[in-house]
Amino acid sequence: MVLVTPIDADHADLIHDVAFDFYGRRLATCSSDQNVKIFDLQADGNWRCSAIFKTHSGSVWKVTWAHPEFGQVVATCSHDRTAAIWEESPNGKWSRKANIVCAQATLKDIKFAPKHLGLQLATCSEDSRVRIYEAPDVMNLSTWPLQGDIDCKMPLSCLTWHSNANPPLLAIGSDDTTNNSSAKVHFYEYNEGTRTWTRLDSVCVTDPVHDMAFAPNMGRSFDLVGIASKDVKLISVTRSSSGQMETRMIGEFSEHNNHVWRISWNIFGTVLATSGNDGYVRLWKSNYAQQWKCIVTVNGSGQQVDTESGFVHAGNSIAYSNAALSKPVSLQY
Amino acid sequence: MNRGRTFYDVCWSPKDTSKFLTANFEEIRLYDVITLSPDGKVVPGASRLSESTAAKLIWKTSDIKGIRCIDWFTKPSYKGTLLAVGCENGEVALSGYGTDEHSIRGLTLNAKPSTHLVRPCNDVRWSTKDLKLACAFERSRGEASVQVFDLETIRKDDLGSQDTIRFSKPMVSFGHQDAAQSVCFTPESSNYSSALVCGTTARKIRVFDIREPSTTTVSGNTAAIYGLTFDPYNADRLASHGTDLICIWDLRNLNTPMIQIRDQSNISKLRWCPNRSNQLTAIQYECNSLSLFIVRDMYLSRDMVSDDYYDHTVIRHLQPRSQLNLRSFSWHPEAENRMLIYDSGDEITDYTIIDQITLNWSPVSEIIWTHGKKIVHRLHEADALYKTIDPLAARVRKRAKSGFGCVKNATNICLDSSLIDDDPPLLNLHCWLKELESSENTGPRLLTGVYYLLENISESTSHSGKLALDNSPNNVKYLSYYDHPARRKVMALLQAIDHRGEEDWAQKAVAALFQLDMRKVMEYLEMPSKNDQDLNSALVALAISGYSEQKGSTWREMCATLKPHIRNPYLAAIFAFLMSTSDDYNQVLNTSIAVQDKIMFACRFLSDLKLQRFIKEQTQEYVRAGKIEGILLTGLHTTSDRINTHLLDLLQNFVDRTADVQAASAIAVVTRNPQIIGHELTQRWIECYRGLLNQWRLWTERALFDCAMAPPMGRSVPPQIRVHCNYCRKPISAPNETRGRQAFRPAPPVQRITSCPSCRKPLPRCAMCLTNMGTPISRPNRDLKETRDADAVLHQTETSQFGRWFTWCQSCMHGGHTQHMAHWFEKHEKCPVTGCQCKCASIDVSVSHHLQSFQKPAA
Known part of the structure; x- marks a missing residue:
């Protein structure tokens, strides 16, 4: 049974990212065909393509929207090592405002910082650096001086901002396949005094990490981080009053049987969506006892598959995650 | 194709995509692909390729020995299957199956007398345009290592009726110096339309023009001389590989490779992906993984490149046959991501690479994910499946839209009962608030929790009571109950939030029992049996009526054995109470009846010390579990001016558990206590909730919520x-x-x-009437003629005084009276100031729209 409605994106090559704007009324897709498409939600609830623009001379890996208070702005990053900032003018035309050429290697991820930090942009690259840029004048998006530069000493694949931490907090992941022993997830915090980013913690995920996402905080006393690696990992992060960071593995779920590509939270941070190499989209939710289970499995073409066996799997993984619960992840790096 | 390695290959038919061939050292097989019926049963005689396909052998030959390379003639106009097979002994055999209009099948090219030095054929490749075949040979004195045969000319001439025709005269031949390892015709659309590229053992890539055999282009030294393959997306780009090296070349500039990839080893086959740009696929000898990588785009300028390593990115390593090593693969010419895999277990698999699915979750309840390059799937709030996934968002939105937690009137804060019907704890809170409202009490509204009411209880008076079923002295239960103003207060409070309906007979029975009113208990228990709904309760009533105070009586024994079978917690509580002896009520308190019933019970029958301990334990439990029911215990206010830390902890745990910041912040706001609202934790929930409303574009609701919050905060x-x-x-x-x-x-x-x-x-002066701002405005003359609408506008604007206030364009900073500006921009786009080119009205579409609506309020 098909449960979902398709949108014809009609890219000429594989779509690498889809991103919603702040209100969820606009959608940007990017693809290996080097184009970005913008879709707008119509009054009848359908999506209509309102703009197509060629952004790069390489596959466009990621696209991200800025907060609408800075205007209708998207940023893209590409295999051609550049990041681009695009802004929509009132007449609906998109124009390139800036091209950021800094990285020595393909840029794997790009994310705007949460609104309270101003118009900041973080990129991470395979040359093992995270670079943070800031537009000092929000009316002029053509200059993006480099504000921070973090050398993680391993090729990077993904990053995620904490939604409301102050000072800003970044989680960075690496998909390095050459070194199997080092930790691949790092937490960095901005130190206002020294004006540098300092590493707070690393989590012992040794498999390559493909995607990561902080759950929206929603007033919780702790934070959840979803990690897409060889399996779906869920980490809870707590900060003690002294600022010490403590991470704890809440669950590891191997239902995808293979690498997990992308991970995304709902707005409350209560349901997690993952997509994996097995071609399925899975949704995860915690039960009353705070144990996470796979609740829905949908295949790539939108057909729901055997929830029954999905539950059997989930049962197994709960036993597994209980084992994981008992031992907190070591904090040294 | 390397020496010393056994040859294995698999190949989709370039024309008829339901056919493929497999070849090894001594045999060629041709298969037909059949799609299986939905039940997945394999047709007899076929072997399974994948879940939905199977292969049926249609032809095989083992006539040709020592096969080293094979190529399939691709021209669509040619109907049959024509194969060129290069052999160890230097022969190139033409073989095939099906209709053969050219009748050149069976021809053997380049056959040598056995006395000659044998030089194996390294590669054969058909031209895509016509019946030309290029062959690459090992080096031999006096003979060209690359020979091109034109079979169009052959068949006309000297073909007789013999079974095997030997033919050895090439159309052109090149490369007398070195052996050729691989050969490939350039695509038609490339700059060199009739050229031949070959990789030679002298570590060069050479390009020969077929029409002018003397002109050659030579590349720089390279080890990547095997497996030449042209990029299907760029006719001038080709890839080649060595054992540990992959090179990407621009045909127009062969001096240095565009890209060199060095992190692969032992490569056995390299191919461009036919329907993904810039994507290469490679497999290695003695290896179970298939690598897909993306290389730099052809037209990306070279000067940006500073390090070879970054020219490509390995995007995936796949293990299609898990532990089995891969011998060869072949991309399906049309279907996306489909390929055949030939593994070391001698099996062929029809393998589809699953594209990376990218997904994202919209703030307004929509999940979206991609499927290939065309389709994006969405799972929307309206879809049935979504409701099971995320009921919280739908509930919070529904409540927010109906004004949950917002100002209803000046003093009352709305926790509307119709909205929280499905949420008993909130409903209790609502009843509690309602009760306070209706009481005539004019003092400060305080909702002190049970915990704080009973915190310092002492000196309760003890009374003795009895529970009599009938007048017989045997069946009387004597017990003591307690009384204290605080206890009475608590019980009044509990009664206030009591909103039980007809169907809650068991709860009512228990409540009556705690009041020691046995008649009522019986009445309630009989209620359901009247409707024949549940005979169970009547039986319980029957059992109760046989109550006996004597220890060890049959009644007690029976009850003890039956009790575990009673599923209704309230009936169980009745038995537990009746069976309890002298002040030991743990049995009753451990039943799973609602917390207010337990408190009611405890207030009546527990001594001060026990009561305090019980309430404290309960409070801690509910706080730890973060259950809203516990608000009954913690209350919204404390007895003194202390901050209600229990409530804050409870709400924090509630938020940790459910993420429902809406309920948490609404409850915090309902306290109307600046200490609570101003608390760091509360502020965080409120900020999150406001952020949520903003993100959902429920700005009005957010503003109302802000208003609800503001008075107790008293901020200016x-x-x-x-x-x-x-x-x-x-x-x-x-x-x-x-x-x-x-x-x-x-x-x-x-x-x-x-x-x-x-x-x-x-x-400053108004740009329209040129009078100083602040002066009374006169209507422009032309307006006098206009319709009544304008009058209405004028009237309205005069009363609101907005019409004469300053308005200016944010862009050119020209402006004037609001009303004049509105009139002007009704008909004009440009600024009213002479010489100003600013198109004020078109700059902000929403504003001009707003101005129009301002013009016609009557509509």
């Missing part, structure tokens, strides 16, 4: 915008300055001002 809001004099920088609405909120209001008509009140300089 500074004015956001002021109009000040250009000369002295003092606000022109100076008389009202002390009352900041009125700064944006125009001066009252009585004290109309046309100049700055402090420096007496005139105010």
Whole structure:
């Protein structure tokens, strides 16, 4: 049974990212065909393509929207090592405002910082650096001086901002396949005094990490981080009053049987969506006892598959995650 | 194709995509692909390729020995299957199956007398245009290592009726110096339309023009001389590989490779992906993984490149046959991501690479994910499946839209009962609030929790009571109950939130029992049996009526054995109570009846010490579990001015558990206690909830919520915008300055001002009427003729005084009276100031739209 409605994106090559704007009324897709498409939600609830623009001379890996208070702005990053900032003018035309050429290697991820930090942009690259840029004048998006530069000493694949931490907090992941022993997830915090980013913690995920996402905080006393690696990992992060960071593995779920590509939270941070190499989209939710289970499995073409066996799997993984619960992840790096 | 390695290959038919061939050292097989019926049963005689496909052998030959390379003639106009097979002994055999219009099958090219030195054939490749075949040979004295045969000419001439025709005269031949390892025709659309590329053992890639055999282009030294393959997306780009190296070349500039990839080893086959740009696929000898990588785009300028390593990115390593090593693969020419895999277990698999699915979750309840390159799937709030996934968002949105937690009137804060019907704990809270409202009590509204009411209880008076079923002295239960003003207060409170209906007979029975009113208990228990719904309760009533106080009586024994079978917790509680002996009520308190019933019970029958301990334990438990029911215990307020930390902890745990910041912040706001609302934790929930409402574009709801929150906070809001004099920088609405909120209001008509009140300089002029701002406005003459609508507008704007207030374009900073500007932009797009080219009205579409609606309020 098909449960979902398709949108014809009609890219000429594989779509690498889809991103919603702040209100969820606009959608940007990017693809290996080097184009970005913008879709707008119509009054009848359908999506209509309102703009197509060629952004790069390489596959466009990621696209991200800025907060609408800075205007209708998207940023893209590409295999051609550049990041681009695009802004929509009132007449609906998109124009390139800036091209950021800094990285020595393909840029794997790009994310705007949460609104309270101003118009900041973080990129991470395979040359093992995270670079943070800031537009000092929000009316002029053509200059993006480099504000921070973090050398993680391993090729990077993904990053995620904490939604409301102050000072800003970044989680960075690496998909390095050459070194199997080092930790691949790092937490960095901005130190206002020294004006540098300092590493707070690393989590012992040794498999390559493909995607990561902080759950929206929603007033919780702790934070959840979803990690897409060889399996779906869920980490809870707590900060003690002294600022010490403590991470704890809440669950590891191997239902995808293979690498997990992308991970995304709902707005409350209560349901997690993952997509994996097995071609399925899975949704995860915690039960009353705070144990996470796979609740829905949908295949790539939108057909729901055997929830029954999905539950059997989930049962197994709960036993597994209980084992994981008992031992907190070591904090040294 | 390398020496010393056994040859294995698999190949999709380039024309008829339902056929493929496999070849090894001594045998060629041709298969037909059949799609299986949905039940997945394999047709007899076929072997399974994948879940939905199977292969059926249609032809095989083992006539040709020592096969080293094979190529399939691709031209669509040719109907049959024509294969060129290069052999160890240097022969190139033409073989095939099906109709053969050219009748050149069976031909053997380049056959040598056995005395000759044998030089194996390294590669054969058909031209895509016509019947030309290029062959690459090992080196031999006096003979060219690359030979091109034109089979169009052959068949016309000297073909007889013999079974095998030997033919050895090439159309052209090149490369007398070195052996050729691989050969490939250039695509038609490339710059060299009729050229041949070959990789030679002298570590060069050479390009020969077939029409002019003497002209060659030579590349720089390279080890990547095997497996030449042209990029299907760029006719001038080709890839080749060595054992540990992959090179990407631009045909027009062969001096140095565009890209060199060095992190692969032992490569056995390299191919471009036919329907993904810039994507290469490679497998290695003795290896189970298939690598897909993306290389730099052809037209990306070279100067950006500083390090070879970054020219490509391995995007995936796949293990299609898990532990089995891969011998060969072949991309399906049309279907996306489909390929055949030939593994070391001698099996062929029809393998589809699953594209990376990218997904994202919208703030407004929509999940979206990609499927290939065309389709994006969405799972929307309206879809049935979504409701099971995320009921919280739907509930919070519904409540927010109906004004949950917002101001209803000046004093009352709404926790609307119709909205929280499905949420008993919140409903209790609502009843509690309602009760307070209705009581005539004019004092401060306090909702003190049970915990705080009973915190310091002492000196309760003890009374003895009895529970009599009938008049017989045997069946009387004597017990003591307690009384204290605080206890009475608690019980009154519990009764206030009691909203049980008809169907809650068991609860009512228990409540009556705790009041020691046995008659009522019986009445309630009989209620359901009257309707024949549940005979169970009647049986319980029957059992109760046989109550016996004597220890060890049959009644007690029976009850003890039956009790575990009673599923209704309230009936169980009745038995537990009746069976309890002398003040030991743990049995009753451990049943799973609602917390208010337990408290009710405890207040009546537990001694001060026990009561305090019980309440404390319960409070801690509910706080730890973060259950809203526990608010009954913690209350919203404490007895003194202390901050209600229990409530905050409970709400924090509730938020940790459910993420329902809406309920948490609404409850916090309902306390109307600045200490609670101003608390760091509360502020965080409120900020999150406000952020949520903003993100959902429920701005009105957010503003209402802000208003609900504001009075207890008692904060003064500074004015956001002021109009000040250009000369002295003092606000022109100076008389009202002390009352900041009125700064944006125009001066009252009585004290109309046309100049700055402090420096007496005139105010700017309106661009339309050219009078100083602040002066009474006159309608433009032309408006007099206009319809009544305009009058209505004027009337309205006069009363609101907005029409004569300042309005200006944010871009060119020209402006004037609001009403004049509105009139002007009704018909014009450009600024009314002479010479100003600013298209004020078109800059902000929403504003001009707003102005139009301002013009026609009657509509």
